[in-house]
Amino acid sequence: MYIGAHPxxxxxxCETSEDRDTNRTExxxxxxxxxxxxxxxDWSxxxxxxxxxxxxxxxxxATPAQVQEALANIREWLRVNVSEKVANSTRILYAGSVSSSNCRELAQLEDLDGFLVGSAALKPDIIDIINARRPDVSSLISRFERSTGRQA
Incomplete structure (x- = not known):
């Protein structure tokens, strides 16, 4: 996929049910x-x-808590093993079962930057999923502070 001039x-x-059941997700x-x-x-x-x-x-x-835990672990791994800048700027998506019934709650997760949508993209519910990420002012400020390391 190409976005602009940059591939x-x-x-x-991924984690399996066995990974989750044996506490091996991390x-x-x-x-x-x-x-x-x-x-x-080039992490960008x-x-x-x-x-x-x-x-x-x-x-x-997956519960929002389970998803957030995994996303936070990924972001922290980037922070420790790559850099603070990469951890703050790398977009992390949730690619599990996202639907109109859970998208709004998932969209509020601190370490979530969006969704990778599968079969739900073929249904009218995709509109709810797209709109679930409409930011409010406080989330915009929080993301700015996280990505720049400065307070707004």
Whole structure:
């Protein structure tokens, strides 16, 4: 996919139900991040998508707390292993089952920058998902402060 003149990479990180059930989510995600980081030279071209495989097209939804925990772990890994700037500027998406029924709550997660939508993109509910990220002023200020390290 090309956005402007810069090729973009969407790197998908996944956890299985076994990873979740055995409390190995962090270990699994960090292993995937380590492999990814070994090949990335320009993080400005990278978007990370997290997917709870056990929640995709199964009828079981990941809770917002479960999604936030995974996203925060990914962002913290970037902070510790790459840089503060990369951690603050890399977009992290949720690629699990997103629908009109859970998109607004998920959209409020601190470490979420958007959704990678699957089959829901083929349904009228996509309008709700698109509009779920409409920022209010406080979230714009928070994102500005996170990305620049300065207070608004």
């Amino acid at each position: 973009q990479i969407i790197a998908c990180l 270990e699994v995600l960090f292993g995937q991040m380590k492999s990814l980081a070994a090949t990335i030279t 071209r990278v978007v990370i998508a997290f997917e709870a495989l056990w929640a995709s097209n199964t009828g079981v939804l």
